[in-house]
Amino acid sequence: MKKIVFTGGGSAGHVTPNLAIIPHLQEDNWDISYIGSHQGIEKTIIEKEGIPYYSISSGKLRRYFDLKNIKDPFLVMKGVMDAYVRIRKLKPDVIFSKGGFVSVPVVIGGWLNRVPVLLHESDMTPGLANKIALRFASKIFVTFEEAAKHLPKEKVIYTGSPVREEVLKGNPETGLAFLGFSRKKPVITIMGGSLGAKKINDTAREALPELLKKYQIVHLCGKGNLDESLQNKEGYRQFEYVHGELPDILAVTDFVISRAGSNAIFEFLTLQKPMVLIPLSKFASRGDQILNAESFERQGYASVLYEEDVTVKSLIKYVEELNQNNEKYKTALKKYNGKEAIQTIIQNISEA
Incomplete structure (x- = not known):
């Protein structure tokens, strides 16, 4: 053995x-x-x-x-x-x-x-x-x-990034039932990382009156960041974080607004989800998320909204552009084969 x-x-x-x-x-x-x-x-x-x-x-x-x-x-x-x-x-x-x-x-x-x-x-x-x-x-x-x-x-x-099998096995019907959503409007999932991202959270909530006219929103806002006044808002579900439900939520998601951590964005890529990426600024990191996001933008997988440019107006604009160019993004996303990452790594491990 x-x-x-x-x-x-x-x-x-x-x-x-x-x-x-x-x-x-x-x-x-x-x-x-x-x-x-x-x-x-x-x-x-x-x-x-x-x-x-x-x-x-x-x-x-x-x-x-x-x-x-x-x-x-x-x-x-x-x-x-x-x-x-x-x-x-x-x-x-x-x-x-x-x-x-x-x-x-x-x-x-x-x-x-x-x-x-x-x-x-x-x-x-x-x-x-x-x-x-x-x-x-x-x-x-x-x-x-x-x-x-x-x-x-x-x-x-x-190789690309190895993605967990369970992430790829979500059920959209289970996701809709869990969220209490319908098929009538596209679903946007907003993620700011495990601790949340204050600017993303605040701006997304300010933009809700406009976004909810056309979209249903899942907001993973991070620990301690729930807004109790929005708990019963129709078309909006917020969670500090989710575990077993995440694959089903992603299965029903049409677009993602997210930070640009490598593992997360490669999960979205493998699932073929068009993205608006809001990378951590250079002041808060070594700049790796900016480079990750810009690479995805060059390849047609995502658009990049820099943190210093995040406003209610810009967020709505980027979401609308993502929706209008959905087919273009989908075509680019289909070119990536996420399964090859694990296959290549396993082969090299076996040959080491």
């Missing part, structure tokens, strides 16, 4: 692509383990899946000054030792890393054990963890073709 160790954490985005790959390896009888941090979100997610989980020490990698920068390099070094010992015991045939600060000790520990390491980079430019890890990797899978120019060419394989 072949063995694999997965790693990646710090945020759900560094875990969910692993969850898209793992069931396919389970079908092929791989022995699967996961190495992550003691208290990271990955621990909660992976243990729910019943996959053996091993914790290691890890320090956060920061680009800015913080007193913790003095302590954290020592935690990373201890993490490398923890990972080295654990990998030596597990004896995997290959390690698959999705990035995040916890992955660096695991990648180095695997390299020291002479285990092949495969990385996956979600964004157009590598994050700090993958910048460090890539020198220890034998192959680097990229989500965006444009990302190749930032990485060693001999290691790069373009």
Whole structure:
């Protein structure tokens, strides 16, 4: 039986692509383990899946000054030792890393054990963890073709983003029933990430009187961001977040208004949903969402509304343009084959 160790954490985005790959390896009888941090979100997610989980020490990698920068390099070094010992015991045939600060000790520990390491980079430019890890990797899978120019060419394989099977299996009738919607108007799903996005939330709600004339709205507004005054608004449903219902909601969705995190927008792409993308500004991030969104716009999958340009008027205008050009967007979206991402990654894992 072949063995694999997965790693990646710090945020759900560094875990969910692993969850898209793992069931396919389970079908092929791989022995699967996961190495992550003691208290990271990955621990909660992976243990729910019943996959053996091993914790290691890890320090956060920061680009800015913080007193913790003095302590954290020592935690990373201890993490490398923890990972080295654990990998030596597990004896995997290959390690698959999705990035995040916890992955660096695991990648180095695997390299020291002479285990092949495969990385996956979600964004157009590598994050700090993958910048460090890539020198220890034998192959680097990229989500965006444009990302190749930032990485060693001999290691790069373009795959796109692996998408979880359950996301693709939503039932539109179940979605309509859950939402209490009808077929009479198109459905727009608005998402601002797990914590929500204040500007998107506020602007979308201000635009409701106009939007609800032509559309039904699903608003995933993030924890603590419900507006009680809108709970019974006809044609409008708001949730802090959804779990099992999300595939059914996406199945009935016609258009999406969203941030431009890589994993989410590739789910919309695979489901062929035209998008208005509102990326995090450079002031709030390293600019990766802006690059992601602009790539999708170039390929005809989405239109980009920059955060500083978000107003009620501009939001309504972009939604109307999306609706009017729906067929053009659909034609472009159909060119992408999301299933190839998992197939290519599985093949390379098997050959490692």
